[in-house]
Amino acid sequence: MIVSHRHRFMFAAVPKTGTHSVRQALREQMGEEDIEQVGLFVNRRFPWAELAAIQHGHLSLRQVRPYLGEEAFAGYLKFAFVRNPFDRFVSYCAFMLRGGTVFQQRPRDAMAHFLFREPPEGHILFQPQSSLLVDDDGRTLLTDLIGRVEEMQASYDAICARIGITSRALDRVNGTSHGDYRRYYDQRLIEGVAARYARDLDLFGYTFEGIG
Template sequence: MIISHQHRFVFTAIPKTGTHSVRQALREHLGPDDLEQVRLFVEKRLPWPELARLGHGHISLAELRPVLGEELFGGYFKFAFVRNPFERFVSYCAFATSQQGSFERDPQGVMRHFLFVAPPHHHIVFRPQHSFVCAPDGTLLADQLGRVEEMQASYDAICERIGIPSAPLGRANSSKHAEYRSYYDQQLKDGVARLYARDLELFGYEF
C-alpha cells in the first residue's frame, strides 16, 4: 500500500496484479511525508501498529479506513488494479509452488489441490480481489480500478487523474506460466468460478 499526502491518493496493492511494477513507478513521485508498506525487494512499514504488524503490503481499504480517518479516506483518490480471476489463479499456483517446481510438472494437479483439497484461505495472495477494495457490506471503496489486461493504459489514466507524469511500467515478480486458458478443464473452470464468483461479477470478467 502507498499513501501519498502530497498527491492525495491511496494505492492498495492487490496480490498478483502487477503491484510491484506500479509501486516502482509511483515511488518516483512520493514526497518525504508519504507512506508505504511493503516487504518484497525493500521493507517499509506504515506508522500504525495494527497495520505494521500484518507483515505484508497488501492492506485492504477497509483495514486502512479507520486508522486514516474518514476525512482523509473520503478525500483521497483510492485506486487498485484487478485481473481476470482465471488468470490470477494460474499465476497464484505458479507463484506458490515456484521453489518446488510442481506447477511446471503437473499444473492441473496443483490447481486441483488448491481448489479442492487444501484451499489456502489464510494466504493473502489467495484472497478474492474484492476483499481489498470493498467494505464489509460489499460497497466498493475504490474510486478507480485499473486492469492488468490493459496495464499501461490504466496506469496512464490514473496518473492523469492524480496529476503526476506517467512512465512505461516495467515487470517485477512475475510468475512463469503459459496462456491461462490452456490449463483448464471444466471442473477447474467451475471451481474457480465458484471461489471467485464475486470478483467475476463485480469486475466484469469471464473465462
Template sequence: MIVSHRHRFIFAAVPKTGTHAVRQALRDHLGPDDCEQVGLFVDKRFPWPKLAAIRHGHLALRDVRPYLGEETFAGYFKFAFVRNPFARFVSYCAFMLRGGDTFHQRPQDVMRHFLFTDPPVGHVLFQPQAALLLDADGRTLLSDAVGRVETMQASFDALCARIGIPSRRLDQVNATVHDDYRRYYDQPLIDAVAQRYAVDLALFGYDFDGVR
C-alpha cells in the same frame, strides 16, 4: 499499500496484479510525509503499529480508513489493479511452487490441490481481489477506480493523469512464468474458480475468456 498525502491518493496493492511494478513507478513521486507498507524487495512499514505488524503490504482499504479519518479517506483518490480471476489463479499456483518443476509438470494437480484438497483460505494471495476493496458490508466498493492488468500500461497512464503525476513505462517485476491461462483448465476447474471468485467475476466484469 501506498498512502500519498502529497498527491492525495491511496493505492491498494491487490496481490498478483503487477503491484510491485506500480509501486516502483509511484515511488518516484512520493513526498517525505507519504507512507508505504510492503514486505517484498523493499521493507517499509506504515506508522500505525497495528497495521505495521502485518508482514505484507496487501492491506484492505477498510483497514487503513480509521487511521486516516473519514474526511481524508473520502477525499483521497483510491485505486487498485485487478485481473481476470482465472488468469490470476494460474499465476498464484505458479508463484506458490516457484523454484521447482511441479507446476509446469502437473499444473492441474496443483490447481486441484489448492481448490479442492487444501484451499489456503487465510492466505492473502488466495483471497478474492474484492476482499481488499470492499467495505465491511461486503457490498460497497471503496476504490474510486480500478486499472486492469490486461491493459496495464494504458490503465496506469490513465490513473496517473487522474492523480496529476507524469506516467512512465512500467517495469516487469516478480512475474511468474506460465503459458496462457486457458490451456490449464478443464471444466471442473473452470467451475471451481468461478465459484470461489464469483464476486470478482461479477464486480469487475470478467468471464473465462476475459473482460465481458
C-alpha cells in the same frame, strides 16, 4: 499499500496484479510525508502499530480507513489494479510452486490441490481481490478507479492523469512464467474458480474468456 498525502491518493496493492511494478513507478513521485507498507524487495511499514505488525503490504481499504480518518479517506483518490480471476489463479499456483517442476509437469493437479484439497484459506495471495477493496457489506467498492492488468500501461497512464502526476513505462517485476491461462483448465477447474471467486467475476466484469 501506498498513501500519498502529497498527491492525495491511496493505492491498494492487490496481490498478483503487478503491484510491485506500480509501486516502483509511484515511489518516484512520493514525498517525505508519504507512507507505504510493503514486505517484498523493500521493507517499509505504516506508522500505526497494529497495521505495521502485519507482515505484508496487501492491506484492505477497510483496514486503513480508521487510521486515515473519514475526511482524508473520502477526499483521497483510491485505486487498485485487478486481474481476470482465472488468469490470476494460474499465476498464484505457478508462484507458489516456483523453484520446482510440479506446476510445469502437472498443472491441473497442482491447481486442484490448492482449489479443492488444501485451499490455503488464510493466505493473503489466495483471497478474492474484492476482499481488499469493498466496504463492510462485502459488495460496495471503496475505490474511485480500477485499473486492469490486461490493460496495465493504459490503466496506469489514466490513473496518473487523474492524480496529476507524470506517468512512465512500467517495469516487469516479480512475474511468474506460464502460458495462456486458458490451456490449464478443464471444466471442473473452471467451475471451481468461478465459485470461489464469484464476487470478483461479478464486480469486475470478467468471464473465463476475458472481460465480459
